Amino acid sequence: NAGVTQTPKFRVLKTGQSMTLLCAQDMNHEYMYWYRQDPGMGLRLIHYSVGEGTTAKGEVPDGYNVSRLKKQNFLLGLESAAPSQTSVYFCASNPGISNEQYFGPGTRLTVT
Amino acid sequence: RKEVEQDPGPFNVPEGATVAFNCTYSNSASQSFFWYRQDCRKEPKLLMSVYSSGNEDGRFTAQLNRASQYISLLIRDSKLSDSATYLCVVNYVGDYKLSFGAGTTVTVRA
Numbered sequence: 001n002a003g004v005t006q007t008p009k010f011r012v013l014k015t016g017q018s019m020t021l022l023c024a025q026d027m028n029h030e031y032m033y034w035y036r037q038d039p040g041m042g043l044r045l046i047h048y049s050v051g052e053g054t055t056a057k058g059e060v061p062d063g064y065n066v067s068r069l070k071k072q073n074f075l076l077g078l079e080s081a082a083p084s085q086t087s088v089y090f091c092a093s094n095p096g097i098s099n100e101q102y103f104g105p106g107t108r109l110t111v112t
Numbered sequence: 113r114k115e116v117e118q119d120p121g122p123f124n125v126p127e128g129a130t131v132a133f134n135c136t137y138s139n140s141a142s143q144s145f146f147w148y149r150q151d152c153r154k155e156p157k158l159l160m161s162v163y164s165s166g167n168e169d170g171r172f173t174a175q176l177n178r179a180s181q182y183i184s185l186l187i188r189d190s191k192l193s194d195s196a197t198y199l200c201v202v203n204y205v206g207d208y209k210l211s212f213g214a215g216t217t218v219t220v221r222a
Binding site: 031033035040041042043044045048050056058090100101103104105106 | 120146153154155156157158161199201208209210212213214215
C-alpha cells in the first residue's frame with residue numbers, strides 16, 4: 001500500500017496562475033481532508049469530504065475549490081493564486097472520524 | 113479563543129529527562145483525543161490516542177481531564193529521536209473534522 005500520496009511535492013506559481021493539487025489514497029477510506037500549515041498556526045482545514053461526490057468547507061475555504069469524483073482521489077484547486085496561499089498543503093484520509101488520520105507527505109507551494 | 117491551545121515551547125531537555133506538557137480544549141462536547149507527532153518538514157503521524165482512564169505506550173503516557181478540559185503528554189527517559197513537534201488533536205461529537213493545536217516543540221539534547 002502506498003497510503004496517501006500527493007502530487008506535486010513542490011511548486012512555484014506566479015500571482016494569478018491556477019493549479020490543481022492531487023491527493024490519492026489506496027486504503028478505501030471514506031473521509032478525506034485538505035489542510036494548510038503555516039508557521040506558528042498549526043494545521044487549518046480548507047475543505048473535506050465524507051464520501052465520493054461530497055465536499056464541505058472547512059475553516060479557511062476562500063480561494064480554493066475541491067472535487068471528489070472518485071473515492072480514492074481528492075483534488076484541491078487554486079483558481080487564481082495569491083501570495084497569501086504560500087504554504088505547505090497536506091492531504092489526509094481516515095476510515096472514520098474516531099480513527100487514525102493518515103497524512104500525505106505534503107506539497108510545498110510558493111506564490112510569488 | 114482557539115478550540116485547541118498548546119504551549120508552543122520549545123521544551124529543551126537533556127537525554128534521559130522527563131518532559132510533560134498540556135493541551136486545553138474549549139468545547140466540552142468532545143469525544144476523541146489524540147497526540148500526533150510531526151518531525152521537521154514532514155507530515156504528522158499518530159503517536160497515540162488518549163483514553164478517559166489514561167494510557168501508556170512505552171515511554172509515553174497520556175492523560176485526559178474532562179472536568180478541566182485538558183489532556184497531557186508525558187515522555188519519560190527522553191531520547192534524541194523524541195525531538196519533534198507534538199500536536200494535540202480533538203474531535204467533537206457529531207463533527208467529521210479534527211481540531212488541531214499549533215503544536216509543542218520538544219528538543220532533546222545529548
